[in-house]
Amino acid sequence: MTQTEWDRDAVTEVIEQKKSMPGALLPILHGIQDRIGFIPEDAVPQIAKALNLSRAEVHGVISFYHYFRTTAPGKHTIRLCRAESCQAMNAESLETHVKARLGIDYHETTADGAFSLEPVYCLGNCACSPSMMIDHEVYGHVSPQSFDAIIDELKEVAA
Amino acid sequence: MITVYVPRDSSALGLGAERVANAIQLEAARRGTAIKLVRNGSRGLYWLEPLVEVVTPGGRVAYGPVRPGDVAGLFEAGFLEGKAHPLYQGLTEEIPYLKNQERLTFARVGITDPVCLEDYLAHGGYRGLRNALAMEPAAIVEEVTASGLRGRGGAAFPTGIKWKTVLNAPAGQKYVVCNADEGDSGTFSDRMIMEGDPFVLIEGMTIAGLAVGATRGYIYLRIEYPHAGVALNQAIEAALQAGYLGDDILGSGKRFQLEVRLGAGAYVCGEETALLESLEGKRGMVRFKPPLPAIEGLFGQPTVINNVISLASVPIILDKGGKYYADYGMGRSRGTLPLQLAGNVKRPGLIEKAFGMTLRELLYDYGGGSASGRPIRAVQVGGPLGSYMPESQFDTPLDYESFSAIWAVLGHGGVVVFDDTVDMAKMARYAMEFCALESCGKCTPCRIGSTRGVEVIDRIIDDRDRAKNLALLRDLGDTMLAGSLCALGGMTPYPVLSALNHFPEDFGEKSVAQVA
Numbered sequence: 263m264t265q266t267e268w269d270r271d272a273v274t275e276v277i278e279q280k281k282s283m284p285g286a287l288l289p290i291l292h293g294i295q296d297r298i299g300f301i302p303e304d305a306v307p308q309i310a311k312a313l314n315l316s317r318a319e320v321h322g323v324i325s326f327y328h329y330f331r332t333t334a335p336g337k338h339t340i341r342l343c344r345a346e347s348c349q350a351m352n353a354e355s356l357e358t359h360v361k362a363r364l365g366i367d368y369h370e371t372t373a374d375g376a377f378s379l380e381p382v383y384c385l386g387n388c389a390c391s392p393s394m395m396i397d398h399e400v401y402g403h404v405s406p407q408s409f410d411a412i413i414d415e416l417k418e419v420a421a
Numbered sequence: 422m423i424t425v426y427v428p429r430d431s432s433a434l435g436l437g438a439e440r441v442a443n444a445i446q447l448e449a450a451r452r453g454t455a456i457k458l459v460r461n462g463s464r465g466l467y468w469l470e471p472l473v474e475v476v477t478p479g480g481r482v483a484y485g486p487v488r489p490g491d492v493a494g495l496f497e498a499g500f501l502e503g504k505a506h507p508l509y510q511g512l513t514e515e516i517p518y519l520k521n522q523e524r525l526t527f528a529r530v531g532i533t534d535p536v537c538l539e540d541y542l543a544h545g546g547y548r549g550l551r552n553a554l555a556m557e558p559a560a561i562v563e564e565v566t567a568s569g570l571r572g573r574g575g576a577a578f579p580t581g582i583k584w585k586t587v588l589n590a591p592a593g594q595k596y597v598v599c600n601a602d603e604g605d606s607g608t609f610s611d612r613m614i615m616e617g618d619p620f621v622l623i624e625g626m627t628i629a630g631l632a633v634g635a636t637r638g639y640i641y642l643r644i645e646y647p648h649a650g651v652a653l654n655q656a657i658e659a660a661l662q663a664g665y666l667g668d669d670i671l672g673s674g675k676r677f678q679l680e681v682r683l684g685a686g687a688y689v690c691g692e693e694t695a696l697l698e699s700l701e702g703k704r705g706m707v708r709f710k711p712p713l714p715a716i717e718g719l720f721g722q723p724t725v726i727n728n729v730i731s732l733a734s735v736p737i738i739l740d741k742g743g744k745y746y747a748d749y750g751m752g753r754s755r756g757t758l759p760l761q762l763a764g765n766v767k768r769p770g771l772i773e774k775a776f777g778m779t780l781r782e783l784l785y786d787y788g789g790g791s792a793s794g795r796p797i798r799a800v801q802v803g804g805p806l807g808s809y810m811p812e813s814q815f816d817t818p819l820d821y822e823s824f825s826a827i828w829a830v831l832g833h834g835g836v837v838v839f840d841d842t843v844d845m846a847k848m849a850r851y852a853m854e855f856c857a858l859e860s861c862g863k864c865t866p867c868r869i870g871s872t873r874g875v876e877v878i879d880r881i882i883d884d885r886d887r888a889k890n891l892a893l894l895r896d897l898g899d900t901m902l903a904g905s906l907c908a909l910g911g912m913t914p915y916p917v918l919s920a921l922n923h924f925p926e927d928f929g930e931k932s933v934a935q936v937a
């Protein structure tokens with residue numbers, strides 16, 4: 263298997279910056295994921311060493327949290343809400359549409375690397391269900407049509 | 422210069438508020454009209470978002486829901502003078518949905534610029550802290566106890582009693598932790614406070630620090646709320662600069678430092694001990710109690726951990742007195758509850774009212790019935806671990822005891838509405854699936870029981886050995902209720918069994934009416 267390239271300096275920088283915080287592991291993992299999009303498996307030894315933890319402990323933490331990922335994401339990450347309020351507003355048919363349109367299931371990335379799809383359980387946007395988040399922005403009242411328009415616009419910007 | 426308000430609340434942004442704000446700036450510039458554009462929090466009238474307000478001599482006038490394409494027409498119609506337009510909603514404060522509320526905790530949300538300290542001060546901000554600085558710690562705790570405030574995160578434990586335990590715990594370092602994980606589906610009041618009035622949370626935490634002798638505070642914020650993080654950090658910085666936080670609060674010699682930490686998408690980290698584990702940099706595994714966090718909490722030190730709304734309700738209690746707050750409400754539920762109305766409802770939003778209004782009033786007088794126009798069949802109150810309630814229970818008053826009497830919970834105040842197209846067996850299955858997905862894995866009934874639960878419900882839905890599997894489902898529910906360490910496993914039976922009890926026909930059983 264080929265190793266994904268990632269920015270080692272960025273990881274070192276994050277670790278050095280945060281390692282003396284109380285309870286530093288989550289801030290470090292967030293810092294790394296913010297900088298390079300994921301937490302590379304082979305960064306684990308370095309994190310473990312800096313915090314005086316075992317590799318297994320660091321692995322255990324990364325795998326416990328749904329948000330952390332160990333593979334590179336697509337250019338944009340779409341988080342589709344599966345929780346009750348959105349279900350009450352047809353989230354399920356939206357989900358079917360989204361998966362068909364992108365041609366992927368949850369936890370997958372489109373072949374062109376443009377989009378990753380993740381489920382999410384409430385975005386606090388329940389008064390405007392159904393909801394999704396793309397990168398750091400929330401979208402409300404999402405319909406199959408508005409979803410397509412948003413995706414097309416993002417693709418255009420990228421092109 | 423005319424002042425125009427366009428919310429920066431993330432739900433409003435999710436409906437295009439940013440583009441509306443830009444369009445207003447552009448159109449004003451094009452016309453050579455000078456305006457002052459303020460980005461406020463949301464008033465919580467979400468069916469009208471993006472809600473644009475204009476300051477007129479008669480008060481703030483509302484227009485909504487405004488799309489970018491409406492902006493030129495609004496200028497044309499003279500909205501800067503509060504003139505008529507199809508989107509005109511009249512004076513904001515006179516909109517019945519808002520006018521009939523009792524906004525104590527949400528007093529400033531939607532009104533002020535959330536990150537402007539001067540605006541906060543001009544609207545009664547930091548009066549509670551000033552009072553607290555002149556009081557003995559025990560007297561602050563006494564005031565909170567007198568208010569009758571109970572934790573708004575779900576468990577409804579009296580806040581004053583919790584604080585007293587921490588005050589009396591000897592320690593070198595104590596902590597105040599704010600639970601801003603707001604994982605419950607159907608809820609968004611914490612988000613609205615953090616985005617719409619972050620100073621009130623900061624003030625509440627500072628008062629909590631003074632009350633119990635804690636000098637450090639953490640806000641554990643869910644990663645799904647980036648806008649709240651930005652607003653909180655801006656407000657913390659402003660408070661620090663002005664001496665409301667830091668090493669010498671308003672010259673009193675008292676210290677309080679505050680930091681925002683981010684969660685990482687684990688629902689169970691809203692459970693207070695799992696949250697503390699997470700803050701310490703570990704997996705969010707629930708701890709055995711005792712010891713209580715009040716005795717051994719963050720890094721083993723005495724810790725106050727409270728929900729956002731609990732802490733954000735403290736400033737008004739210290740400003741106006743515990744009695745003022747306690748005069749609202751009914752029975753043992755004192756004060757107000759910010760209810761969050763969501764799902765299939767015509768007028769979703771934030772409704773802060775004294776305890777005691779009925780669910781029916783909330784659903785119809787405020788909510789206006791379902792969004793689809795079909796009959797409301799079920800509502801889930803209190804998040805994903807709350808019971809489903811049928812129409813026959815809609816006259817229940819919204820107070821903790823009335824709800825527990827019918828095996829339901831108010832929790833964090835979320836209310837999710839479903840119309841008659843809902844399949845309750847599917848909702849029960851989802852509750853089990855959610856539990857399986859989010860279980861911390863520490864106890865078998867929760868970890869294994871929830872996975873079994875999904876399988877059992879699947880068999881019921883497929884009509885395989887229905888009678889046997891229904892009995893099995895009830896057994897599973899009893900095991901989870903009795904044998905789980907925390908409320909994730911311990912309360913998942915609430916949505917599951919309430920769905921089965923109130924809507925047996927969706928599980929292939931006789932309906933409640935047929936049995937009666």
Ligand SMILES: Cc1cc2nc3c(=O)[nH]c(=O)nc-3n(C[C@H](O)[C@H](O)[C@H](O)COP(=O)(O)O)c2cc1C
Nearest residue numbers: 572573574600602603604691692693727728731908
């Ligand atoms: C699975 C689970 C999730 C919870 N999630 C939250 C949450 O997101 N926010 C919250 O304030 N309390 C949550 N709680 C309740 C907390 O454990 C705790 O009761 C609360 O933070 C105490 O603060 P309060 O007394 O001010 O409500 C959760 C509890 C459980 C069992």
Ligand code: SF4
Nearest residue numbers: 861863864867907910
């Ligand atoms: S009930 Fe579930 S989430 Fe709670 S402690 Fe047990 S396994 Fe963990």
Ligand code: FES
Nearest residue numbers: 343345348385388
């Ligand atoms: S349930 Fe989807 S945003 Fe809350």
Ligand code: FES
Nearest residue numbers: 536537538539540
């Ligand atoms: S903008 Fe008001 S205090 Fe800075």
